[in-house]
Amino acid sequence: MKILITGGAGFIGSAVVRLAISQGHEVINLDALTYAACLENLSEVKGNPRYHFEKEDVRNLHELKKIFAKHKPDRIMHLAAESHVDRSIDEPGVFVETNIIGTYNLLQASRSYWEQQGRPSNFRFHHISTDEVFGSLGQDGVFTEDTPYAPNNPYSASKAASDHLVRTWFETFGLPVVLSNCSNNYGPFQFPEKLIPVVILNALAGQPIPVYGTGSNVRDWLYVEDHADALLTVLGSGKIGRSYNIGGENELRNIDLVRMVCAVLDDMRPGPAPYAQSIKLVVDRPGHDQRYAIDPSRIRAELGWRPSVTLAEGLRKTVRWYLENDVWWRSLQSRNGVGQRLGAGL
Numbered sequence: 047m048k049i050l051i052t053g054g055a056g057f058i059g060s061a062v063v064r065l066a067i068s069q070g071h072e073v074i075n076l077d078a079l080t081y082a083a084c085l086e087n088l089s090e091v092k093g094n095p096r097y098h099f100e101k102e103d104v105r106n107l108h109e110l111k112k113i114f115a116k117h118k119p120d121r122i123m124h125l126a127a128e129s130h131v132d133r134s135i136d137e138p139g140v141f142v143e144t145n146i147i148g149t150y151n152l153l154q155a156s157r158s159y160w161e162q163q164g165r166p167s168n169f170r171f172h173h174i175s176t177d178e179v180f181g182s183l184g185q186d187g188v189f190t191e192d193t194p195y196a197p198n199n200p201y202s203a204s205k206a207a208s209d210h211l212v213r214t215w216f217e218t219f220g221l222p223v224v225l226s227n228c229s230n231n232y233g234p235f236q237f238p239e240k241l242i243p244v245v246i247l248n249a250l251a252g253q254p255i256p257v258y259g260t261g262s263n264v265r266d267w268l269y270v271e272d273h274a275d276a277l278l279t280v281l282g283s284g285k286i287g288r289s290y291n292i293g294g295e296n297e298l299r300n301i302d303l304v305r306m307v308c309a310v311l312d313d314m315r316p317g318p319a320p321y322a323q324s325i326k327l328v329v330d331r332p333g334h335d336q337r338y339a340i341d342p343s344r345i346r347a348e349l350g351w352r353p354s355v356t357l358a359e360g361l362r363k364t365v366r367w368y369l370e371n372d373v374w375w376r377s378l379q380s381r382n383g384v385g386q387r388l389g390a391g392l
């Protein structure tokens with residue numbers, strides 16, 4: 047496949063790029079290189095003749111059309127998005143512009159290109175989204191592909207809007223789309239503002255390890271390389287117009303996850319005291335969803351995919367990667383917002 051991947055210098059996007067190149071595909075990485083992007087994530091594919099980079103913003107429709115004409119992709123994977131809930135509380139307008147307007151622009155550029163090419167049957171537009179669009183669960187139940195949307199923060203609302211746009215371009219204009227909604231990702235190259243990197247880096251620095259509220263919020267954790275494999279599976283084999291929930295089958299309270307990371311650190315890089323002693327409960331974020339849980343039966347039944355990395359295995363891989371790649375994360379610590387409490391209030 048010749049795949050145009052937006053946001054390919056980000057955490058999940060770079061994992062998709064690396065895997066796609068390793069599988070023999072040709073990749074055009076379109077990324078605006080905003081604060082969370084890092085081209086070092088792609089050092090292993092730099093110089094590969096099947097890898098191309100275009101520094102551009104999905105909010106620029108004119109330039110998007112030029113890139114389509116230049117590279118002539120037959121698959122689109124749309125991962126470019128503002129994705130940090132805390133930042134969406136502080137700056138919701140940025141999320142509206144990138145996640146909604148940017149998706150609209152990419153859909154229009156894709157539709158225009160697809161129609162100019164005679165509507166080729168092998169063209170696909172894969173929109174990558176989040177389980178957060180479904181809102182919050184109680185103690186019971188799981189998200190299915192038919193769960194009604196009920197977003198509770200500016201980030202999830204902007205992703206819900208983008209999902210609706212993608213479905214509309216399929217129903218109204220016939221654009222061949224597939225969608226996927228994933229649970230919380232973790233793994234190597236994750237930007238230092240997300241929970242697991244915060245735990246690792248604060249522990250190593252001897253700083254308090256912040257946990258929102260009581261730590262009772264529940265998430266399903268998906269190793270990023272498993273997610274990349276699932277995304278390429280959906281891109282290649284997913285049914286047009288269909289959505290697929292992608293989960294890690296690893297549901298856990300935040301406080302228990304943090305304690306697991308601390309235990310791995312105790313084993314790999316022992317400190318003067320157990321790292322869990324540094325856990326500090328802090329004021330919760332506004333609109334903090336209580337629980338997410340994914341029912342992944344559709345992608346398992348239709349496409350034969352399920353995660354291969356257990357949470358215990360994935361956390362050990364992740365902690366080891368951060369211990370061995372301090373040059374990477376130290377270079378990001380001066381970026382805007384890193385190490386600061388964001389989204390504490392309106």
